[in-house]
Amino acid sequence: MAEYSPARYVVLGLIARHGAMTPYELKSRVEDDIQPFWPILHAQLYRIPAELAQAGLLREETETAGRRRRIFHLTAEGRAALERWLADPDTPEAETRDPAQLKLFFADLGAAADIVALATRQAERHRGWLAHYESLRADLDPAEDSRQRSRARLLRLGVLHERAHAEFWESVAADPDRLDD
Amino acid sequence: MAEYSPARYVVLGLIARHGAMTPYELKSRVEDDIQPFWPILHAQLYRIPAELAQAGLLREETETAGRRRRIFHLTAEGRAALERWLADPDTPEAETRDPAQLKLFFADLGAAADIVALATRQAERHRGWLAHYESLRADLDPAEDSRQRSRARLLRLGVLHERAHAEFWESVAADPDRLDD
DNA sequence: AAGGTATGGTCTCAATGAGATGGTGTCAAG
DNA sequence: CTTGACACCATCTCATTGAGACCATACCTT
Numbered sequence: 001m002a003e004y005s006p007a008r009y010v011v012l013g014l015i016a017r018h019g020a021m022t023p024y025e026l027k028s029r030v031e032d033d034i035q036p037f038w039p040i041l042h043a044q045l046y047r048i049p050a051e052l053a054q055a056g057l058l059r060e061e062t063e064t065a066g067r068r069r070r071i072f073h074l075t076a077e078g079r080a081a082l083e084r085w086l087a088d089p090d091t092p093e094a095e096t097r098d099p100a101q102l103k104l105f106f107a108d109l110g111a112a113a114d115i116v117a118l119a120t121r122q123a124e125r126h127r128g129w130l131a132h133y134e135s136l137r138a139d140l141d142p143a144e145d146s147r148q149r150s151r152a153r154l155l156r157l158g159v160l161h162e163r164a165h166a167e168f169w170e171s172v173a174a175d176p177d178r179l180d181d
Numbered sequence: 182m183a184e185y186s187p188a189r190y191v192v193l194g195l196i197a198r199h200g201a202m203t204p205y206e207l208k209s210r211v212e213d214d215i216q217p218f219w220p221i222l223h224a225q226l227y228r229i230p231a232e233l234a235q236a237g238l239l240r241e242e243t244e245t246a247g248r249r250r251r252i253f254h255l256t257a258e259g260r261a262a263l264e265r266w267l268a269d270p271d272t273p274e275a276e277t278r279d280p281a282q283l284k285l286f287f288a289d290l291g292a293a294a295d296i297v298a299l300a301t302r303q304a305e306r307h308r309g310w311l312a313h314y315e316s317l318r319a320d321l322d323p324a325e326d327s328r329q330r331s332r333a334r335l336l337r338l339g340v341l342h343e344r345a346h347a348e349f350w351e352s353v354a355a356d357p358d359r360l361d362d
Numbered sequence: 363a364a365g366g367t368a369t370g371g372t373c374t375c376a377a378t379g380a381g382a383t384g385g386t387g388t389c390a391a392g
Numbered sequence: 393c394t395t396g397a398c399a400c401c402a403t404c405t406c407a408t409t410g411a412g413a414c415c416a417t418a419c420c421t422t
Binding site: 377378383390 | 401408411
């Protein structure tokens with residue numbers, strides 16, 4: 001059932017939500033909104049739409065004006081594929097790659113002081129993200145459209161996630177050997 | 182300063198901790214302990230040690246007995262590289278790829294009922310991981326060696342992480358439009 | 363001795379990562 | 393009015409990783 005990789009659905013979804021757009025605009029929107037839970041290299045956002053157009057899920061149009069940018073529109077097949085994907089509650093496992101957790105895992109092989117330095121940096125970093133998500137959430141118009149609600153739901157997860165991690169790293173910095181939650 | 186990719190340090194670290202081993206044993210240990218924060222394909226655990234041996238960070242030895250497996254030992258340079266890495270508190274950002282968050286992000290483009298089905302599955306999944314980490318933590322010998330303490334620290338993060346996610350998805354399943362934490 | 367199962371290893375093709383490179387439109391300062 | 397500077401926009405290449413097929417050996421059981 002997973003006919004396409006998740007990055008493909010990011011492209012379909014953004015175009016479905018905001019209307020036809022260029023790869024460059026896709027890139028901006030991915031950076032702003034999607035990077036935290038599905039990073040995509042900018043070059044991919046030129047490769048993927050071209051491929052989806054080949055497959056008939058997008059339609060490619062070239063500007064006649066000056067820059068002759070390529071604009072990608074959603075087709076009916078594209079929308080159908082997106083809706084099939086959304087309707088399937090069975091998704092692959094999440095994957096995390098966190099170099100800081102790796103260093104913490106191997107901390108017993110290094111110097112004891114390394115842990116505190118690492119944890120201090122990580123705590124700062126996660127506090128930063130937490131503040132970022134909270135401010136985005138504060139900016140959200142309470143207008144009750146489903147777009148804003150989708151956004152708010154995910155920002156709530158971002159906040160909970162960053163809060164848990166920030167508190168964890170702070171507690172490691174304060175007491176590396178603490179065992180209780 | 183990041184001379185090698187994190188996966189390289191996984192190999193160096195496991196050998197530093199447990200002594201010389203074969204790729205197959207690396208594979209088992211990665212699956213058991215490291216997969217949650219740094220997934221590595223098993224084939225990589227045959228490619229990487231060979232490459233590290235080329236670079237002089239490992240020494241390769243071949244069994245004379247029956248199966249003639251390749252056993253990789255840590256060299257002095259290998260240990261030095263590992264320690265340099267551990268001593269550097271500056272690490273790249275964590276990356277997460279979670280298809281479920283992607284579906285939640287685009288939920289407004291699908292049917293309202295999709296959210297509840299998705300959230301229910303995710304809640305189950307995270308509850309499962311939470312139980313897993315808690316049982317691993319319960320099995321941990323309270324013996325005060327630094328190995329066990331390293332393990333315990335990371336399991337604590339696993340527990341906090343899974344608890345936050347499980348609670349989030351449960352609350353989404355119960356009330357998709359809830360806004361407060 | 364046959365077959366099953368866990369152990370152990372290699373290979374190939376596709377996809378993505380990482381980032382260098384280069385062109386185009388716009389606007390402000392000279 | 394023209395020349396940089398800068399933001400916008402796009403493509404390309406090479407290395408690395410992903411995904412998984414495929415194969416071989418040893419041991420254990422019936």
